[in-house]
Amino acid sequence: MIDGAELVIDALFGSGLNRHLQSSVRDTLSFARRRRVPIVAVDVPSGILGDSGEDFGAAPAVCTVTFVRKKPGHLLLPGRDLCGEVVVADIGMPQGLLDSLAVDTWENTPQIWQPMLPKTGSAAHKYSRGHALLYGGYPMTGAARMAARAAARIGAGLTTIAVPEEGFAIYAAALTSIMAHPLKEHQDFGRLLDDPRYSALAIGPGAGVSDMTRALTLSALRSRRPVVIDADAITAFAGQTAELFANIHGDCVMTPHDGEFKRIFDDSGDKLTRARRAARESGAVIVLKGADTVIAAPDGRALINGNAPATLATAGSGDVLGGFILGLLAQGMDAFPAAAAGVWMHGAAACEFGLGLLAEDLPELLPRVLRHLNSSS
Amino acid sequence: MIDGAELVIDALFGSGLNRHLQSSVRDTLSFARRRRVPIVAVDVPSGILGDSGEDFGAAPAVCTVTFVRKKPGHLLLPGRDLCGEVVVADIGMPQGLLDSLAVDTWENTPQIWQPMLPKTGSAAHKYSRGHALLYGGYPMTGAARMAARAAARIGAGLTTIAVPEEGFAIYAAALTSIMAHPLKEHQDFGRLLDDPRYSALAIGPGAGVSDMTRALTLSALRSRRPVVIDADAITAFAGQTAELFANIHGDCVMTPHDGEFKRIFDDSGDKLTRARRAARESGAVIVLKGADTVIAAPDGRALINGNAPATLATAGSGDVLGGFILGLLAQGMDAFPAAAAGVWMHGAAACEFGLGLLAEDLPELLPRVLRHLNSSS
Amino acid sequence: MIDGAELVIDALFGSGLNRHLQSSVRDTLSFARRRRVPIVAVDVPSGILGDSGEDFGAAPAVCTVTFVRKKPGHLLLPGRDLCGEVVVADIGMPQGLLDSLAVDTWENTPQIWQPMLPKTGSAAHKYSRGHALLYGGYPMTGAARMAARAAARIGAGLTTIAVPEEGFAIYAAALTSIMAHPLKEHQDFGRLLDDPRYSALAIGPGAGVSDMTRALTLSALRSRRPVVIDADAITAFAGQTAELFANIHGDCVMTPHDGEFKRIFDDSGDKLTRARRAARESGAVIVLKGADTVIAAPDGRALINGNAPATLATAGSGDVLGGFILGLLAQGMDAFPAAAAGVWMHGAAACEFGLGLLAEDLPELLPRVLRHLNSSS
């Protein structure tokens, strides 16, 4: 039947299918694929689960035509890779009906958070743009430095890294407008928080997995400021999440990759389900990182990000992302849009560079992204 | 009345009004604003005080037409933001009459100080271009390094940072053509001043608020060289201004932001009044920083700066400004034009970059500003 | 005879000649050369050995026309310089006959290894792109830092330098996304290897010629991971090669320059012969560096590289090359194509810069090379 065909239209199953394709269907699609006949899928390629992007045996399409709006399965891996180019067709659904759909999942685009980006008015001074404070570890010092640079480039008025005294000279020699503050003992970090001008905090990059990191994280949370909890500060709570979750408040963002996620959260279910459940359970905005990063809020809203190139799979990339979010929080942006904007700008900055990217390039690429956003707003 | 109007001309009050607008006037203007009818103001928008830019309830104009020359209210905030584009109309006032106006306040433009910029003749050597000396603190080291880089980029022949011995390695590793001089004890700073080739001094960035900073500042002033007093060196004299003012001489520039200003000066009155009074009282040229920086001389002259973008509200920005002024003083420029030129170039450098600016970018952007100035001179 | 000639065709001897030209022939060719009559050679200029590029008295040609494919003598020095432009003429040899030639030597071109370059799919994370581990010496610290930067730029997901504790601060201050790991004692290096995520190792740049370097190299080899053995790690085995060769396995690359080569290998014969023999004897892929670098595999295959400009003769150039190869190995590429790709990209990066090149420029030039390769694949 397919012999001689120039195009295969796959409209066999809708996006609701959640079992493996029967063998006859798979054989037919495989045959098309081997013959290199292009497949155009309707809704989603048969075998892709529309709610999660999970694959039950789909053949890759060159193009997928869907209706009204994208589904999670068009955005989450492996679905995204199997859909090819996704075209959203307008079928004339009335706006009233659309609004009544109670949608709680969207693709992460600037339209969502651009109106909430910090604005710097003519009367601004550095303190009105916020003071970001990071804990910087030792002996791993580069991670916090990259995060700090990201926070500063995205607009925090001041950025300080509090560092153990033994690492102070390393930080100080490598920083210029970003300040290094030496801590004689780790309790000094809590004392710093008596200064109300620190407007957002971050802990994790290079912090080490230790009791101390746990204590610092809790003291950060107890100060009731916006906090980014990343990397070792996530892992440090493995098996001890109760105390963590009890202290988390609405302006807290956690940024685990898959490995960190499963150390403290239930890892079952698809990515959207996992991130949403973790956000609800912890009370934090969850940024579950990857090529299809999911940003989930405790109230159930979730965004799926699609602009991250593969080159972001490089050491320190996550530290920079945490820094971007920190810098937006420091300027007073709410946690959910700040997380979303940080994730998107991170991807956009990487796209500015292309192959050969190192994480320390990213903060330096951000000004171009900010200019593009500004000229399109 | 406004219904259906395409334009509202606000010629209700002149620039001399200094009380709140009556409610009927405000209601009318607010109505126009809500209807988005553009307002063109004559002289200043009604409610703006022409001498100070203070706002007694004005509606924002898209354009303000004034006569002969700009008034302070067109340049100072919040007036500047409410005037929209300012057009100066020539009403044929004879030059003789203009000269007789005894004007003592101007907009800060290159015309004012460009003829006084240091010239480097073919017979110049590094010492003829001056030797700038800064005190560099510890543990905050980046501030003085940025100020030094600014002084060097703007043309000081040599630039040295005198630093406490414990911080020496940090400074030395981060500097190249700028020299770090280790101080075994802080009295060594005064001994350095026995070398007459140091042609201008700066103290403040990262110095710390302490008796030592006060002592260093006084020894700098007593050497009778041009001195920039900035940041912690201002705050250190809170409550002890008598000794400071007694030692200030004509080539001293103080560069407080609002917070530092009010620690040592009377904070009452509008910005122009405050800066002028502080200059007269202290004997120093006062650079009262902000988006509408005022530069005031002890003899009553004052300039209002208008080219600073909001991105300058970032940590270290003030340190770079102090460095620019220091570098011009070191080359022999007088304090008032040096302060004015430094402020303007600081704004112009920031404009070269746009969003995402860090203070350490500014000295590296200065060469472009110098080239533009040079090609237009 | 040559008087008045506009062109001399040198078709006197084929590429098989392996003795000095007789004096009458040399006199004739020398005469042409003195008269500046251009010489076009057929096969190779008479006097060049086709298998090795050795010169038995050839006169330089402006152009050499050869058949079917280039011979080693067109690629190896001094032959390469004496051939002028090499044109390969198609003489209609059937493909079947070509394939039966059992060729084992090729010019190093992207066609050979481009299909094997690491691909970073959308599901990649930093660990799936590999973790490169280098030993970094003291007091020479720049060599390992350059190699590490090269490994990171070419795509290793993570890059760590293990360093003696006394040198830690120097490394840490100069690195950002690349990590420095302090070693209390050199045995800690072996303990690091218990972490299976380190996917490739390098030892040599700045390591020092010592028993310790030998011990570290052996422990690296015994971990059965891909290893790059460079510089001091080669020299350290002078006179003690038996233990080295006994531990080398298929994914080991050694990168000697001529001086290092002859410390541990038989130096007799032409360059291709030397490199092939060393690869067979040691079991490692041998990169015998120079302007005509030869890459030889233990199974007899060999490549000759031709894109290296003379500017690569600069300190640290070899360290960067080792780092490129390391970064490709870390991503799972086989040793022979990884070595070949590293050598070619090293040359291409240098060509992007031109005169005045320093070795630390090379990793920063690589992204352009990667983009060119990508757009031509």
Added chain:
Amino acid sequence: MIDGAELVIDALFGSGLNRHLQSSVRDTLSFARRRRVPIVAVDVPSGILGDSGEDFGAAPAVCTVTFVRKKPGHLLLPGRDLCGEVVVADIGMPQGLLDSLAVDTWENTPQIWQPMLPKTGSAAHKYSRGHALLYGGYPMTGAARMAARAAARIGAGLTTIAVPEEGFAIYAAALTSIMAHPLKEHQDFGRLLDDPRYSALAIGPGAGVSDMTRALTLSALRSRRPVVIDADAITAFAGQTAELFANIHGDCVMTPHDGEFKRIFDDSGDKLTRARRAARESGAVIVLKGADTVIAAPDGRALINGNAPATLATAGSGDVLGGFILGLLAQGMDAFPAAAAGVWMHGAAACEFGLGLLAEDLPELLPRVLRHLNSSS
């Protein structure tokens, strides 16, 4: 007489005048100048001494027309500034006559030294391009680092700075491909010289004025390698020149500015005379720095350089110049052309940047200069 003139031709005196202009002549020329009548001078403006550029009261010309070739007075200050544009008119002097002039002074142009620039053939390796060795002082570390970077950028195959152990970490953290070698005691410097691969040496930048610097300089000279003696290594011999001059050999270059020059040489006479006498007396090539740098050889040849912009009057500029010369010496270039080429490239690099130049910019600008030279050779 001048009233109403549109042009004044000053052909009053030739270049041989060596006394002050009589007052009537000066009055006439001053009158023209006040009236802004342009003056065109024949040979040199009257009052300029053709052999030295000394000024006995000349009025500045807009243009000077001279014959056959430029005289020193067209190139040396203040003459150069007073000549305006210099046009050399061909008066048909036969080449034989020209050659018989026994000229020993020339303008420094690439034609003079370009054929002698180091060539890097395809068989080059880093050691064949030479190994430059500098002594790097403490606590002033930036000077030697800039000189080393200059030597490396201009093509030295390897560059090493030998540094006192206390300063080692500062040097090592700031260098990458340039090597820092720690000296336990200063005698270790002499021991380094046992390695014959060090092909040229430099001492002076940041060395300090001390007995040790004198000892190091003498041990450098006694090694009979090409040596650049700069800065503190010049001053250290004030009053003790006999031992210095006794050890100087043909490949030694001394690079004093005016202040350093007069500490060890007779300061009487014009600049050309002073430099020539110092070269003859010391046996070194003398680079007497300034806007009109003179390069003089012991055999009496001298060059006057004219491409240095005023922006070179900045700290560290001289260190970079010393490094350029060192890098050329290390590659085997003779001292006189190496000094001349270094001086010219230094000026050309500064011209690439314009206003706002710092000395550390210069080595990074050199690759452009090398490319321009290469494309014009």
